[in-house]
Amino acid sequence: MSSLTKNTLAGLREILTRGDASSVEITQDYLAEISARRDLNTFITVTQDDALASAKVADQIRAAGQASLTTGLPIAHKDLFCTKGILTSCGSKMLSNFISPYDAEVVSKFKNAGFVMLGKLNMDEFAMGSSNETSYFGPVKNPWSPTHVPGGSSGGSAAAVAARLTPLATATDTGGSIRQPAAFTGTSGLKPTYGRVSRFGMIAFASSLDQGGLIAQTAEDLAIGMQIISGHDNKDSTSALIEVPNYESLLNDSIRGLTIGLPEEFFDSRLDTRMQSQIEEVIRIFTSLGANTVSVSLTHVAEAIPAYYVIAPAEASSNLSRFDGVRFGYRAEKPIDLTDLYERSRGEGFGSEVKRRILIGTYALSEGYFDAYYKKAQQIRRLIKQDFDRAFSLCDLLLSPTTPSTAFALGEKSDDPVAMYLEDIYTIATNLAGLPGGSFQAGLIDELPAGYQLTGPAFSESKILNAAHKVQQATDWHTHYPEEIRNV
Amino acid sequence: MYESVIGLEVHVQLSTLSKIFSGSSTSFGASPNTQASLIDLGMPGVLPTPNAKVFEMAVKFGLAIEAKIGKTSVFDRKNYFYPDLPKGYQITQLDAPIVGLGHVNITLEDGTTKRINITRAHLEEDAGKSLHNSFDGLTGIDLNRAGTPLLEIVSEPELRSAKEAVAYLRVIHSIIRYLDISDGNMAEGSMRCDCNVSIRTQGSKILGTRTEIKNVNSFRFVEKAINSEINRQIDSIEDGQQIIQETRLYDPDKNETRPMRSKEEANDYRYFPDPDLLPVVLDDAFITSCRNSLPELPESRKARYMEAYGISQYDAGVLVADRDVADYFAEIAETSGDGKLSANWVMGNVLADLNQTGRSISQFPVEANDIASLIIRIKDKTLNSKTAKTVFEALLSGEGSVDTIIKERGLVQVTDTGALRSVVDTVIENNPHQVTNYRVAAPDKQGKMLGFFVGQVMKISQGKANPQMVNQILLDKLSG
Numbered sequence: 001m002s003s004l005t006k007n008t009l010a011g012l013r014e015i016l017t018r019g020d021a022s023s024v025e026i027t028q029d030y031l032a033e034i035s036a037r038r039d040l041n042t043f044i045t046v047t048q049d050d051a052l053a054s055a056k057v058a059d060q061i062r063a064a065g066q067a068s069l070t071t072g073l074p075i076a077h078k079d080l081f082c083t084k085g086i087l088t089s090c091g092s093k094m095l096s097n098f099i100s101p102y103d104a105e106v107v108s109k110f111k112n113a114g115f116v117m118l119g120k121l122n123m124d125e126f127a128m129g130s131s132n133e134t135s136y137f138g139p140v141k142n143p144w145s146p147t148h149v150p151g152g153s154s155g156g157s158a159a160a161v162a163a164r165l166t167p168l169a170t171a172t173d174t175g176g177s178i179r180q181p182a183a184f185t186g187t188s189g190l191k192p193t194y195g196r197v198s199r200f201g202m203i204a205f206a207s208s209l210d211q212g213g214l215i216a217q218t219a220e221d222l223a224i225g226m227q228i229i230s231g232h233d234n235k236d237s238t239s240a241l242i243e244v245p246n247y248e249s250l251l252n253d254s255i256r257g258l259t260i261g262l263p264e265e266f267f268d269s270r271l272d273t274r275m276q277s278q279i280e281e282v283i284r285i286f287t288s289l290g291a292n293t294v295s296v297s298l299t300h301v302a303e304a305i306p307a308y309y310v311i312a313p314a315e316a317s318s319n320l321s322r323f324d325g326v327r328f329g330y331r332a333e334k335p336i337d338l339t340d341l342y343e344r345s346r347g348e349g350f351g352s353e354v355k356r357r358i359l360i361g362t363y364a365l366s367e368g369y370f371d372a373y374y375k376k377a378q379q380i381r382r383l384i385k386q387d388f389d390r391a392f393s394l395c396d397l398l399l400s401p402t403t404p405s406t407a408f409a410l411g412e413k414s415d416d417p418v419a420m421y422l423e424d425i426y427t428i429a430t431n432l433a434g435l436p437g438g439s440f441q442a443g444l445i446d447e448l449p450a451g452y453q454l455t456g457p458a459f460s461e462s463k464i465l466n467a468a469h470k471v472q473q474a475t476d477w478h479t480h481y482p483e484e485i486r487n488v
Numbered sequence: 489m490y491e492s493v494i495g496l497e498v499h500v501q502l503s504t505l506s507k508i509f510s511g512s513s514t515s516f517g518a519s520p521n522t523q524a525s526l527i528d529l530g531m532p533g534v535l536p537t538p539n540a541k542v543f544e545m546a547v548k549f550g551l552a553i554e555a556k557i558g559k560t561s562v563f564d565r566k567n568y569f570y571p572d573l574p575k576g577y578q579i580t581q582l583d584a585p586i587v588g589l590g591h592v593n594i595t596l597e598d599g600t601t602k603r604i605n606i607t608r609a610h611l612e613e614d615a616g617k618s619l620h621n622s623f624d625g626l627t628g629i630d631l632n633r634a635g636t637p638l639l640e641i642v643s644e645p646e647l648r649s650a651k652e653a654v655a656y657l658r659v660i661h662s663i664i665r666y667l668d669i670s671d672g673n674m675a676e677g678s679m680r681c682d683c684n685v686s687i688r689t690q691g692s693k694i695l696g697t698r699t700e701i702k703n704v705n706s707f708r709f710v711e712k713a714i715n716s717e718i719n720r721q722i723d724s725i726e727d728g729q730q731i732i733q734e735t736r737l738y739d740p741d742k743n744e745t746r747p748m749r750s751k752e753e754a755n756d757y758r759y760f761p762d763p764d765l766l767p768v769v770l771d772d773a774f775i776t777s778c779r780n781s782l783p784e785l786p787e788s789r790k791a792r793y794m795e796a797y798g799i800s801q802y803d804a805g806v807l808v809a810d811r812d813v814a815d816y817f818a819e820i821a822e823t824s825g826d827g828k829l830s831a832n833w834v835m836g837n838v839l840a841d842l843n844q845t846g847r848s849i850s851q852f853p854v855e856a857n858d859i860a861s862l863i864i865r866i867k868d869k870t871l872n873s874k875t876a877k878t879v880f881e882a883l884l885s886g887e888g889s890v891d892t893i894i895k896e897r898g899l900v901q902v903t904d905t906g907a908l909r910s911v912v913d914t915v916i917e918n919n920p921h922q923v924t925n926y927r928v929a930a931p932d933k934q935g936k937m938l939g940f941f942v943g944q945v946m947k948i949s950q951g952k953a954n955p956q957m958v959n960q961i962l963l964d965k966l967s968g
Binding site: 080081082088090095098100101102104199200201202203204206207208234235236237238314315317318320321322323324326327328329338342362365366367370374 | 526529530531532533534535536537538565567569571574575576577629756758759760763764765766
């Protein structure tokens with residue numbers, strides 16, 4: 001492994017600022033690594049020529065003394081962020097020919113900040129999955145063990161960061177799709193508050209739950225990225241008109257006196273004992289840094305998964321209606337009539353998990369079932385929000401495992417959708433409540449990473465990053481990367 | 489004896505410059521798909537952002553029909569597949585519309601008024617257009633119209649005849665024109681009407697099965713479509729058949745309705761709140777400012793015109809229906825100082841021309857000021873009704889101002905007694921036989937016979953003689 005790609009984003013920033021390496025050199029190193037690790041299947045598209053060209057421009061800007069702190073830093077985007085002129089597949093056959101005519105807001109913001117895009121990252125089809133096995137472009141391998149999944153749906157983002165193929169990756173989280181893969185790959189991931197980051201140009205799965213965020217090696221790197229993508233966007237009515245703090249400057253605040261709530265529902269008998277002991281270790285570190293813990297209850301959290309699997313598919317069934325073979329995307333050959341065009345374009349263009357969720361969602365919204373499913377699920381959603389409000393009257397942040405266990409084997413759960421859905425048991429409630437949540441490294445269990453999750457009140461991203469950063473300063477878990485990579 | 493029960497759903501295109509959820513232009517008639525943005529095309533990842541102007545327009549309409557304004561209204565998705573519906577759903581309002589229960593008054597043929605309740609009015613986006621006949625074997629899709637803002641106005645089923653339905657539709661048209669929230673052009677589809685029609689035995693309280701006639705695009709067709717549907721339903725029931733609840737289309741050429749291509753299963757639109765859009769919350773200050781900016785509405789203008797210009801309720805009703813016509817009339821009446829004569833001229837000549845040519849008052853070539861001058865010249869006896877008509881025709885063909893036309897065509901009415909006497913003398917001299925007959929006739933016959941002499945005088949004077957003066961002189965001379 002070249003020395004440049006071992007760096008964190010903050011480290012690369014320093015290298016560029018000091019002039020120890022150029023953006024072109026950094027980009028070349030990453031492109032070489034990406035090429036060497038094709039076996040992981042993390043990238044759907046590598047934008048080699050564009051990357052080198054924009055790295056060159058970045059170096060010229062720097063030479064002219066006009067560089068910002070982030071000019072020339074590398075990034076890769078989850079393949080559901082629209083990128084102008086570049087394939088944006090959403091991990092689906094349906095969009096395997098879709099060259100986006102525009103940039104997502106998040107993509108523009110990184111462009112404007114001078115970032116160099118390395119390519120587009122693999123993902124579960126339409127972000128539906130927890131293992132990155134539903135991608136039309138094949139599963140992503142976990143860099144820690146090629147027989148294990150990297151988690152999903154942002155599996156490509158997490159695995160690419162873990163394998164040091166990019167220092168920063170965009171990702172999205174509808175029910176845990178940033179946090180769970182971050183936990184499975186020993187990376188740091190942040191799902192911001194709903195509305196903190198514009199959804200414009202993010203191909204929608206479930207609009208009321210989807211939130212764009214980031215995966216990186218450290219909380220510090222997440223803070224650098226969050227500074228760029230946070231803020232109101234008048235192209236997204238649901239984006240929040242709330243001031244953006246300076247995330248990096250708040251990273252080093254003392255966490256003495258911080259109260260950490262431990263939801264009792266997340267520490268029950270279902271939790272793997274070794275996972276539990278890793279989390280207890282994290283708690284010990286927090287305590288040693290001056291934080292207090294308190295037990296809290298999220299009474300309705302058991303209903304989160306059923307409620308989620310009504311709301312998310314319901315919204316998805318409608319969001320995915322536009323993929324009809326008429327204007328863009330996959331179109332069936334020689335349709336005999338309109339119905340045939342619809343049925344075959346969608347039947348052939350979507351994979352089985354996407355179809356399953358469209359069917360569930362269509363059923364849940366149907367006349368006669370709407371009240372029993374969709375309305376009931378929205379009521380549960382309100383109760384879950386109230387649970388969090390109550391909890392945050394007693395504590396500043398909630399701490400729990402991110403996942404019940406470490407990464408599972410490829411194929412282990414792919415035929416059992418319910419077992420797969422239960423993967424998100426600790427993460428899903430956060431999305432239903434629209435809250436920010438992060439997953440950070442909590443050491444290894446049998447050479448596979450464990451992650452802990454911090455959840456905060458709305459717009460408390462800086463507090464989450466601050467707490468995680470303090471732990472990262474007191475530990476070296478975030479510096480671990482897979483043996484295989486270490487030895488390259 | 490049957491009674492018909494009719495309710496209308498009127499779709500009004502709001503005249504915003506840009507679309508309801510995107511910045512694209514809404515103007516009519518551009519080349520296909522040149523006014524469709526990424527958002528109108530339903531591209532992956534795009535999001536709708538509401539055009540705040542539509543809230544103001546909808547609220548003004550709500551206030552004009554004295555409706556309850558929905559302070560929190562919600563946009564919902566209506567899901568169905570059709571190629572001219574790019575997202576696979578239409579954004580509309582189901583459970584929480586921006587305008588709640590309101591009402592309007594319509595004038596019936598006997599001159600009485602009837603209150604028609606309006607259930608609701610809600611905002612939604614229009615779909616694109618499918619062009620089935622433009623390409624051989626293919627259907628073209630034009631998404632220029634996709635995302636044009638619509639206000640759908642739903643009446644209670646309180647209309648009892650096709651004529652009432654048209655009267656109601658005219659009132660709605662009049663209100664949206666007064667509010668200037670739509671051009672109301674039915675031919676261009678800016679106002680479209682779905683008619684729900686059922687029949688029942690007179691006096692029955694139970695509603696019959698209804699049919700819906702979709703997209704009727706003129707006042708005349710609304711009347712004809714409803715009447716033909718009522719007749720069809722009566723015939724069916726008399727024949728012992730059941731009315732099927734279905735959507736029908738009106739064919740103006742055959743003057744009949746027929747079922748739209750039948751769908752085997754009923755549509756389930758799977759409505760749910762659109763998660764991309766926040767509920768629309770309107771505060772009292774906003775509603776007050778909408779109220780303060782309301783123009784005078786047709787009903788109050790009608791009362792004002794009756795009072796100010798001394799015109800009949802019927803005339804006032806006709807004159808205020810279109811705001812521009814009402815303004816035009818008012819300018820004539822104010823300038824000429826004669827409301828009744830102004831009403832007669834506007835209704836008898838101006839509106840007659842508009843009906844005949846199909847143009848609107850804004851396209852009418854004669855300024856209100858010119859009609860007022862014409863009326864002034866009638867009142868000061870420069871013109872009589874015959875020459876006035878000649879001047880009006882000349883105005884229409886753009887021959888200049890009223891006084892120029894009078895001068896150039898030599899139309900000044902002859903009021904000089906000496907001149908008139910000499911003409912009368914000539915007529916008497918040339919018609920000795922008729923003079924003798926007149927003088928021996930019974931007095932009640934003489935009135936009619938006088939007309940002959942007046943006609944002769946007018947002929948010689950080329951219509952310019954003052955008729956009243958001619959009458960007087962003739963009476964004097966003939967009795968002598």
